[in-house]
Amino acid sequence: MYVLYYMIHADFSPKEAQSMPDNGTAKKFRPSSRGLTVIRIMLIIICAAAIILSRMYLSAYPIFMYTVIGIFCFSSFAAGMILLPIVFAKSYYVISPTELHKTAGLFFITQEYMKTSSIQYVTVITTPVSSLTGLNFIIVNALGGRMVFLFLSKKDALEMTALINRMIVSRGGGKEL
Amino acid sequence: MKTFKKLFHRLFDNRQHPIRILGYTTRSFWLILIPLTRNLVASRYDIAAWLRGSWLSILTITVIFGYAFIRWLTISYRIESSCIVAKSGYFGLLESKIYFENITSVSASQGVIYRLFRAHKVYLNTNSGARVGSDVMLTMKNSDYLRLFEILMPDSVNPDGREVRSGRFSYKPKRSQLLIFSLLFSSSLSGIIIAVTFLVQGSKIIGENLQNSIRLGIYDLTRHVEKLVRNIPPIAIAVSIVIFATWLISFAANLCRHWSFRSIRWGDKIIIKSGFITKRAHILSRRDIVCVDVQQSLLMMACKICSVRIYCNGYGSANREINVLMPITTAKEVACSMKLLVPEFPLPEKSVRPELRGIMYYVLPPLIFCLALPCAGYAARLIFHSWSNIIRFAVFIGEIPGIWLAVVKMVSGFTTGAGFGDGYLRLDCCRWYAFHTLIIPVQHISKLSKKQSWTQFLKDNCNIRVRTATLSSRTHTVKNLRCDDVNQLFCRSGIELLAGRL
Numbered sequence: 001m002y003v004l005y006y007m008i009h010a011d012f013s014p015k016e017a018q019s020m021p022d023n024g025t026a027k028k029f030r031p032s033s034r035g036l037t038v039i040r041i042m043l044i045i046i047c048a049a050a051i052i053l054s055r056m057y058l059s060a061y062p063i064f065m066y067t068v069i070g071i072f073c074f075s076s077f078a079a080g081m082i083l084l085p086i087v088f089a090k091s092y093y094v095i096s097p098t099e100l101h102k103t104a105g106l107f108f109i110t111q112e113y114m115k116t117s118s119i120q121y122v123t124v125i126t127t128p129v130s131s132l133t134g135l136n137f138i139i140v141n142a143l144g145g146r147m148v149f150l151f152l153s154k155k156d157a158l159e160m161t162a163l164i165n166r167m168i169v170s171r172g173g174g175k176e177l
Numbered sequence: 178m179k180t181f182k183k184l185f186h187r188l189f190d191n192r193q194h195p196i197r198i199l200g201y202t203t204r205s206f207w208l209i210l211i212p213l214t215r216n217l218v219a220s221r222y223d224i225a226a227w228l229r230g231s232w233l234s235i236l237t238i239t240v241i242f243g244y245a246f247i248r249w250l251t252i253s254y255r256i257e258s259s260c261i262v263a264k265s266g267y268f269g270l271l272e273s274k275i276y277f278e279n280i281t282s283v284s285a286s287q288g289v290i291y292r293l294f295r296a297h298k299v300y301l302n303t304n305s306g307a308r309v310g311s312d313v314m315l316t317m318k319n320s321d322y323l324r325l326f327e328i329l330m331p332d333s334v335n336p337d338g339r340e341v342r343s344g345r346f347s348y349k350p351k352r353s354q355l356l357i358f359s360l361l362f363s364s365s366l367s368g369i370i371i372a373v374t375f376l377v378q379g380s381k382i383i384g385e386n387l388q389n390s391i392r393l394g395i396y397d398l399t400r401h402v403e404k405l406v407r408n409i410p411p412i413a414i415a416v417s418i419v420i421f422a423t424w425l426i427s428f429a430a431n432l433c434r435h436w437s438f439r440s441i442r443w444g445d446k447i448i449i450k451s452g453f454i455t456k457r458a459h460i461l462s463r464r465d466i467v468c469v470d471v472q473q474s475l476l477m478m479a480c481k482i483c484s485v486r487i488y489c490n491g492y493g494s495a496n497r498e499i500n501v502l503m504p505i506t507t508a509k510e511v512a513c514s515m516k517l518l519v520p521e522f523p524l525p526e527k528s529v530r531p532e533l534r535g536i537m538y539y540v541l542p543p544l545i546f547c548l549a550l551p552c553a554g555y556a557a558r559l560i561f562h563s564w565s566n567i568i569r570f571a572v573f574i575g576e577i578p579g580i581w582l583a584v585v586k587m588v589s590g591f592t593t594g595a596g597f598g599d600g601y602l603r604l605d606c607c608r609w610y611a612f613h614t615l616i617i618p619v620q621h622i623s624k625l626s627k628k629q630s631w632t633q634f635l636k637d638n639c640n641i642r643v644r645t646a647t648l649s650s651r652t653h654t655v656k657n658l659r660c661d662d663v664n665q666l667f668c669r670s671g672i673e674l675l676a677g678r679l
Contacts, residue, residue, distance in 0.1 A: 126270070141312065169276070
């Protein structure tokens with residue numbers, strides 16, 4: 001039931017993500033469902049390639065061939081339909097004026113917090129046609145470490161970057177020398 | 178014409194200097210280019226024959242060059258009044274916006290080729306501990322480089338030392354001092370790194386000839402020296418030659434790197450310029466200097482000279498540079514020079530010292546080494562009879578640094594200590610052969626720990642370990658201080674909370 005729930009509920013629309021609870025000043029973001037779709041497509045391609053290669057080169061050893069094909073099919077199905085949807089559904093990022101918060105994980109949930117006062121600069125990674133694929137990432141570089149926000153929609157990525165940059169400016173980081 | 182101009186501007190504006198394209202090519206580019214040029218000369222510049230004969234190599238070079246060109250085209254930067262926006266990484270996928278206020282240091286270097294093309298390698302560093310190297314590295318055109326330095330400098334002038342006006346404080350060591358500095362801080366290890374890099378890169382371009390000729394040279398030199406010195410085994414002579422040669426390389430590299438060294442205090446920044454072949458300039462934010470380290474070796478202590486280093490994220494992390502503020506100064510002048518360059522760093526008095534009766538704590542480890550080495554050598558000689566001469570020589574060579582270390586550690590028993598004043602912690606400690614006097618602002622201490630061995634527990638002594646907020650994970654350890662004194666010092670320095678937790 002648990003798995004079925006996540007299989008159904010993982011693919012929320014970006015509009016829903018935007019309307020996440022917004023407790024006054026904090027803003028919540030979620031990974032884009034398009035990112036999940038892209039990973040699923042990639043998994044299908046990898047699985048198909050593995051099947052073709054196995055049939056080409058392992059046909060002399062049918063048991064071994066079917067085992068390899070089985071492993072690839074099962075792991076792709078498990079990753080694409082069960083594990084990744086859970087990861088995507090459980091992950092969310094919160095930006096508040098005092099700290100950044102990231103929650104992610106599969107069976108063991110990891111929560112990361114970063115003080116906004118320690119942020120040094122932000123790096124955005126936008127891949128080609130990222131508005132379609134949802135392959136946008138943000139790296140927040142801070143004192144002694146970094147926090148990575150994965151698979152964001154382009155709109156969310158730009159909004160998050162703008163928010164964090166505004167925080168740096170508001171604490172005096174953006175003043176002209 | 179207008180359209181062409183527009184296209185030209187779109188292509189070259191906000192891009193790195195075109196010389197960077199060469200940097201993006203692979204090393205095999207040169208491996209193919211050299212025989213290709215040789216073929217062209219051999220075919221007496223008959224282009225058609227040359228194209229027919231080496232079309233595959235030409236195609237490969239075109240692909241490599243095309244790839245480098247696309248990389249160059251996709252990487253861009255924009256200097257704004259308060260920040261720099263840089264697109265870096267593969268094909269400019271990473272877009273970083275770094276505010277100048279958060280930059281701890283900017284380093285620029287210009288080699289001979291870059292000087293010819295008026296280009297500069299610029300490294301931007303922040304306090305983010307995310308990356309080992311620089312946060313952003315760009316190859317800038319001269320105009321952009323000057324603009325960046327104009328923005329970073331409080332008085333909007335270029336970093337050329339000749340334009341230093343009154344009210345700016347500068348420190349320039351004498352050339353003899355630089356010679357002494359290079360002599361003292363050159364090591365065979367860094368020489369080996371330079372030599373190996375040179376050999377590997379050289380062999381890639383001109384083949385194995387270079388390595389063979391060096392090997393033959395060492396062999397010949399060993400034979401010549403062997404005739405002069407009878408009792409030393411040839412392997413020991415060869416090793417000595419290699420060590421001396423690599424030390425000499427390191428010495429030459431150090432001298433070239435720090436020639437015409439100058440440090441200038443300029444508003445809230447410190448400019449450091451040096452270099453003979455490759456010119457280097459660093460702008461450091463004084464606010465972000467994590468620690469000042471007055472360093473001495475035993476020899477330097479006897480000559481009453483010292484070297485002052487600073488720890489500021491980004492400075493001294495690239496190109497085997499030493500993070501030096503004053504290469505060599507006399508022990509008398511150090512306080513005055515520091516007041517001139519880093520006036521915010523006081524030199525607090527030492528208030529906590531180890532007890533003299535605990536001096537064996539410092540001397541015992543090297544003494545044990547000195548005694549254990551001959552025993553190990555004797556045992557080795559019993560097992561390997563034929564290697565007797567080499568083992569005896571190795572023991573003799575090993576004893577020298579061991580005894581030297583014992584002497585250094587004994588002296589450190591008298592110099593070690595700690596103090597506090599005006600929000601700055603002073604630590605006097607000894608790491609291997611070097612004596613350090615560290616001055617650390619309390620706000621830059623990232624970790625503080627107190628450690629006791631069982632012998633120290635009985636005598637109520639402890640070691641204190643201080644870690645600063647720098648990228649390097651170095652800890653500064655002051656050994657064998659009395660626990661009560663340490664706790665009092667911590668309470669006085671406003672870090673009683675930390676002390677209470679220890």
